[in-house]
Amino acid sequence: MISLIALGAAVFIWITYVPSSIPWLEKAGLADLLGIEAAEGEESAGRGGFGRGGPTRVVVAEVTEGRIGDRIEAIGDGQAVRSVTLRSEVAGQVVDVIRAENGAVEADDVILQLDGEAERIALERARILLANAEYDATRIERLDGTGAVTEVRLREARLALRTAELAAEQAEYDLAQRTITAPISGWLGVIDLAVGDRVSPQDVIATITDRSELLIDFRIPERAIGMVTQGTPIEVRALGIPDFEIEGEITAVDNVVDRTSRTLRVQGRIDNSDDRLRAGMAFSVTMTFPGETLLSVDPLSVQWSSEGSFVWTVRDDKAVKAAVIIRQRNSDSVVVETEELEVGDSVVIEGVQNLRPGAEVSVATDRNMGAAETAQTERARL
Structure with missing residues (x-):
């Protein structure tokens, strides 16, 4: 007797709280045996069976348009927008070395003086x-x-x-x-020369970089070649600086695909007026391209059953089950493919645990009110 009572309680809880139980019992031919009426068109369907009347209080969200975004990420290297390596054209002895204040020099400033x-x-x-x-x-x-x-x-x-x-x-x-000057304005690198040192022709003296802007070299897969053009926006994140992100754009696209990696070289440009970045740093580059236009629903509305994913929609104050195919998940939405929904339809995001096909529903205007009423209903049932 105890075993039968426990089994009956388990079946009661399963039928009451599992939305997919009623269709399963109907297919198995056990619904009539247990005295459970079909949900469609019956007043008892309002709360999911066993005679609980009254509409279910739910909170809904509107179905909107959504796009499947094609996202490409790559790792690139940064380089100054202009960089010049200073070399001596003649041999001579160093008689003076100018140290630029804060490393900044202007064009035609004297850097090195030879005898x-x-x-x-x-x-x-x-x-x-x-x-x-x-x-x-x-x-x-x-x-x-x-x-x-x-x-x-x-x-x-x-x-x-x-x-x-x-x-x-x-x-x-x-x-x-005999006088070596800066050909451009920028930041002067380290000079490893002192007064008295002798310089030979073509010896490297220092490097001057104009890093007011940085060029980012990276590669994209060949499938994205048709989507990338000059002016395409990019999101750049410095790997060495936490939480640093900046927007830029594509400035150059190569014309030859590398046969080994099947990738194409692309160059982007970002602003560095605050001088936080340096040439040679590694960057993560992200490009997002809009794709096919489908429907977008709230993530809380998506449910699962043995037949796949679905949502509850409200039509004529009744709960209707609509099958959906998930195409892309975002942080605040889910892009789905379905023929049973249209833009502007309402899908249930709170109160789904009490719904059955054809159940009467009452839409709460305030989400907090709906959540409170749903919780109160659950406490009463328990």
């Missing part, structure tokens, strides 16, 4: 020869009108003057090579 005494002497000699050539050329041109000089002599004087001018320009250029 240029020999070049200054050569420039002075060239200027003396130029002055002498100018004097000779002026004197001969004055005599040209008197017939005292020949055409050949006049041409020789002009040629000597031009030669002296070029020699002076060359001497000025050689002297300028």
Whole structure:
């Protein structure tokens, strides 16, 4: 007797609280045997069976449009929007090293000074020869009108003057090579030179970077080639800085797919006016592309049974079971595919545990009110 009572209590609880029990009993032919009437069109269906009357208080949410988003994530390397490596074109001894304040330099600022005494002497000699050539050329041109000089002599004087001018320009250029200046404005890197060190041609002196903006190099799979163009927005996250995210855009797309990895090189650009980022850092790049337009429902409305996922919708104050296929889960919505719902329909998000197909429902206008009434109903039933 105790076993039979326990079994009967278990069946009662199962029929009362499991929405899928009634259809199962009907298919098995046990509903009539147990005296359970079909839910559709009966007053007893309001609370799920066994004679509990009155509509079920529920809270609903509206069905809206949703898109399946194609999301691509990649890891990229950052580089300065402009970067220049300073090198010496001539050999010489370092006589002065300028240390930029806070590492920032402007274009044409002096970075390194080499010994240029020999070049200054050569420039002075060239200027003396130029002055002498100018004097000779002026004197001969004055005599040209008197017939005292020949055409050949006049041409020789002009040629000597031009030669002296070029020699002076060359001497000025050689002297300028002894001073190394910044070609761009930016941040100066570490200089591993001191006064007295000797520099050879093509020796690296330092690197100047303009990191007011950073370029992010990364690769995307070939399936996304048709979706990426210049101006496509990207979300960038610095792997070395927690909770740092910034938006940018695609500035360049390569034209050749790598045969080994089947990926395409893409370059994006982000702002770095606050100077928090550095060239060479690793970044996570995310791109989201809108896809197919379907229906979107509240995550709380989605239920499961042996037949798959479904939602409860309210039509003519009755609960109707609508089968759905989940296509994508988001943090605040679920994108579903179904032919039984339309945009603007109402789906139940609270009170689903008391529903049966065809059960009478009363929609609560306030979500908190609906939750309180649902909890009160559950306590009364227990």
